[in-house]
Amino acid sequence: MRRIMTALALIICTFALVTSTAAQAPRALVVQTGTEPPGLDLTATPATATAAVVFYNIQESLVKVDAHGKIVPWLAERWHTADNRNYTFFLKKGVRFHNGRELKAADVKFVIERAMNPETKHPHTAHYAAIGDIIVTDDYTITFSLKAPSANFLLTMARSGSVIYPKEAVDTLKSAPVGTGPFMLADWVRGDRIVLKRRADYHVKGLPKVEQVTFRFIADPNAALAALKSGDIDASLFGLGPEHVTDLKKDGRFAVIIGETTNDVIMAMNNSRKPFTDVRVRRAITHAINKPDVVKLAMFGMGRVIGSNVDPLNPYFVDVAAAVAHDPARAKKLLAEAGYPGGFETVLKVAPQYYYTVRAGEVIADQLAKVGVKVKIEQIEWGQWLSRVYKEADYDLTIIGHGEAWDIGNYANPKYYFRYDSAKFQDLFKQSEVTIDDKARREQYAQMQKMLAEDAPVVFLFIHPRLAAAKKGVTGFWKDLPTPSADLSEVGWSTSR
Amino acid sequence: MKRYVVRRVAAFAVTLFFVSAVVFVVVRVLPGDPAELILGTEGNPETLERLRRSLGLDRPLPVQYVEWLAGAVRGDLGTSIQYDVPVGRLIVSRLPVTLPLTLLAAGFMIAVAVPLGVYAATRYRRTADYLAMVVSQLGIAVPSFWSGLLLILFFSVQLGWFRSGGFEGWASGVWPGVKSLLLPALALGLFQAAVLVRATRSAVLDVMREDFVRTARAKGLTERRVIALHTLRNALIPIITVIGLQLGQLMAGSIVLESVFSLPGLGRLALGAITARDLPVVQGVTLFVAGSIVFINFAVDLAYVLVDPRIGYET
Secondary structure, three states: OHHHHHHHHHHHHHHHHHHHHHHOOOOEEEEEEOOOOOOOOOOOOOOHHHHHHHEOOOEOOOEEEOOOOOEEEOOEEEEEEOOOOEEEEEEOOOOEOOOOOEOOHHHHHHHHHHHHOOOOOOOOHHHHOOEEEEEEEEOOEEEEEEOOOOOOHHHHHHOHHHOOOOHHHHHHOOOOOOOOOOEEEEEEEOOOEEEEEEOOOOOOOOOOOOOEEEEEEOOOHHHHHHHHHOOOOOEEOOOOOHHHHHHHHOOOOEEEEEEOEOOEEEEEEOOOOOOOOOHHHHHHHHHHOOHHHHHHHHHOOOOEEOOOOOOOOOOOOOOOOOOOOOOHHHHHHHHHHOOOOOOOEEEEEEOOOOHHHHHHHHHHHHHHHOOOOEEEEEEOOHHHHHHHHHHOOOOOEEEEEEOOOOOHHHHHOOOOOOOOOOHHHHHHHHHHHHOOOHHHHHHHHHHHHHHHHHHOOEEEEEEOOEEEEEEOOEEOOOOOEOOOOOOOOOOEEOOOO | OHHHHHHHHHHHHHHHHHHHHHHHHHHHHOOOOHHHHHHHHHOOHHHHHHHHHHOOOOOOHHHHHHHHHHHHHOOOOOEOOOOOOEHHHHHHHHHHHHHHHHHHHHHHHHHHHHHHHHHHHHOOOOHHHHHHHHHHHHHHHOOHHHHHHHHHHHHHHHOOOOOOOOOOOOOOOHHHHHHHHHHHHHHHHHHHHHHHHHHHHHHHHHHHOOHHHHHHHHOOOOHHHHHHHHHHHHHHHHHHHHHHHHHHHHHHHHHHHHHHOOOOOHHHHHHHHHHOOOHHHHHHHHHHHHHHHHHHHHHHHHHHHHHOOOOOOOO
């Protein structure tokens, strides 16, 4: 009897041990990202690959763009402005950098003054041009005095180029960034992975939820899919194509994330080159393109059709997708009016590094042929695209996604590669930059969007969706990407797993 | 022999000099520079110019080249723009992946192809010969990235025996390291093995028609001895030549396979550096690979002496 009781007790103990192990959620996470960051210094590169790893995970800013695109207090617990010229930020007390030192107002002053300095490699010193004086009142209070009211000041402070780091770590930002984020850089095996470790004293209680996060660089989407299916990674964050997501949707082991981004895919027309100097031709091209078909054929139906520059995650978004609708007859009429009754020949340059540009290009070439516009597709390497198309505007047509949020100002820059030069639009944009009243500014943004839809400097095609997938049981990913970060602070494993 | 070695070393230096000059010019003639790629679509002319200046790209090309060459001679290949790490250290850090990968692939290639080629030759125009030729034709026809993906699908996704990619590192032991490299080595070696089977078969067939083989058979030697001692040894010169060339091709082929299997090797380093126009890395890696290939050719030349005593390098 005693033996039976002992055996029973052993079985119960083993069972209890097994079940307790099963209930315990894993504490580490392996995620895939497509591109290895070209250095980890957010103040030296605008690369989204760097922001994806570093922004919000290792380094943070005074204010944060949250999962819904709203600017919320972060390292500053609140801010105050009475006249929209003097912004005072009140820092959270007890926030520590990874090196153990407490964040003080002097650090913020150092970081922003460095960002303003044209001698540094900061890619966006112009964003800080409005700042006049920076006054440190005490360790936790800092005031920015602007030369003139700037509607974008808070947005500038929320950008990845405004992350706060300790002065003593400025020389190692590129390879060993130090910040206030939920994770610390533990290892960067060049060419393979970046490992982040949880910090115990993060300033948001209860976060982060996992002990370790590994970003593995897998560029090939098919390889990323295989890694996910074989269990080598827990989530694929960047790089999956619509076909991979469609495949994963059918697999019960995975949860697919399809969300909005700020990446507006456009077909730019060189506004300084004939025949695209004529607005009738640009409108004709827009009328000739069946955007829902482009999304259906190039993106497996994933992606929201747009009609203007501002993305749906922007609070000033106005849906003008139907403003210049698909109408081949009207396109032919407009072409005839512009002096091209038989159409014309043109070249479309695309960079295969971004798969959707080639696919969308093929669909569009076919659609334009139906109104007599013969498109020759030329595929060029990304470096060449940047040099020839972006820098020198040596192109007729090109397709690309613009991931930057709040980038309507590009249309107010006649030297930008669109070469769109409208004094009216430039005035409107200039006004919007100094209009503080939200209602008035919203109206200006609505006007700008409508103007762009009608002037058709480019064909606004679709928003490239966020396409990601994770093992079932991994929770806490952002659905939409209003900012290029892959914030993993709230990501963890559900205990029911 | 001494004079021969000195001559080869001099040729080695001249080759590397030319390779470095050509790569230097070609990489810079290509449209797009590192500054443009760093800033992407967020660059404006002023920021671009500032960044170019800080990267030293605004100086005249000959000045940049001479400076780089002077550093290279001292063993300093510059610093990676992308990683901010000395290029020499970056290359050394990638060798523990690429070198074993190439050697594994070469080992697989030789172990499979040479016996199969010899066997096919001995079964000339018989079923086994035709079968070997069909299989090798298939091996040549399938691109290595495709066979790599098929191997991942079967062994990683379906069977779960291997990781689908990535490198465990040697720190966790020899077997985990080798395990990470087995599938890519197989995919890499497959194509070259298929080529080597054909080369071996034709080399062995040529020798089998020689008089001394007939004499060996007439002496009453067993077929096994005829093949092993007389035929294969005499056929080795062309086989070694092909293997030497293939070792270089295996290194080049690793660029594709390292990408498919996400291995942090030299090939992937080169590919990433070209895409990002990380000029010091492109130059450093090319120089290293060119040096390795020249060295392999040199080793092949020396191997001839071991295989065939009639060959000498005295004159």
